[in-house]
Amino acid sequence: MSKGIDLNDIKRRMDGALAAFKNDIASLRTGRASANVLDPVMVEAYGSRVPLNQVANITVPEPRMLGVSIWDRQMVGAVDRAIRESNLGLNPIIDGQNLRIPLPELNEERRRSLVKVAHDYAEKSKVAIRHVRRDGMDALKKAEKDGVVGQDESRSLSEKVQKITDDMISDVDRLLADKEKEIMQV
Incomplete structure (x- = not known):
């Protein structure tokens, strides 16, 4: 000093x-699936807004698909809504307690x-x-x-x-x- x-x-x-x-x-997607794409998503959970990765696991099962495994069944709707409202242009598909998110062509x-x-x-x-x-x-x-x-x-x-x-x-x-x-x- x-x-x-x-x-x-x-x-x-x-x-x-x-x-x-x-x-x-890093969170901006470029056609390849990356779990970082969902980093800016905040979910309304338990009375406050928390990052998505605090209520679910995010995986990349295929090159153009993301998988989100939600820990609490009651949070599925909130997570789905948060992803849709995040202005990322993603439309999740609900599959029980999991979400599949296909990444469209840019x-x-x-x-x-x-x-x-x-x-x-x-x-x-x-x-x-x-x-x-x-x-x-x-x-x-x-x-x-x-x-x-x-x-x-x-x-x-x-x-x-x-x-x-x-x-x-x-x-x-x-x-x-x-x-x-x-x-x-x-």
């Missing part, structure tokens, strides 16, 4: 925003809408990274004002914070470009 600012903490917080972005784009329009969602995720991640940068810069200004660091050291540290920020933003852009190419690939 330098006087007034902890660069490792700033990097750790920015890494957290990047990890959240990676998790978000058409051009659906691919473009998934790319827009990926761009939204990227923008949220960039905003989070910039908030961490702002916090770091504010801490630097306060440390400089309080006389903890000098002007030269403050300028040097602010350049390091900006370099970390630029690296993180370029990582987000690179991941977004890769995901966009993957989504648009027919």
Whole structure:
């Protein structure tokens, strides 16, 4: 930790925003079945909203099919409703205490809408990274004002914070470009 600012903490917080972005784009389906597709689904269960994976097991029995085994028979309707209302374009088939979810072929329009969602995720991640940068810069200004660091050291540290920020933003852009190419690939 330098006087007034902890660069490792700033990097750790920015890494957290990047990890959240990676998790978000992993949930975007690209024609192949993945259990991550259902990560954003929240189910109304036992008086609160919980992630789907807390009330059921999610499996991939076939390349274009998801299986959801619900633990509590009374939750089948709530899980079905949550998946249908999640804007993922999925229509579950109820089979007793299980749901089968066929993944439809992605058409051009659906691919473009998934790319827009990926761009939204990227923008949220960039905003989070910039908030961490702002916090770091504010801490630097306060440390400089309080006389903890000098002007030269403050300028040097602010350049390091900006370099970390630029690296993180370029990582987000690179991941977004890769995901966009993957989504648009027919």
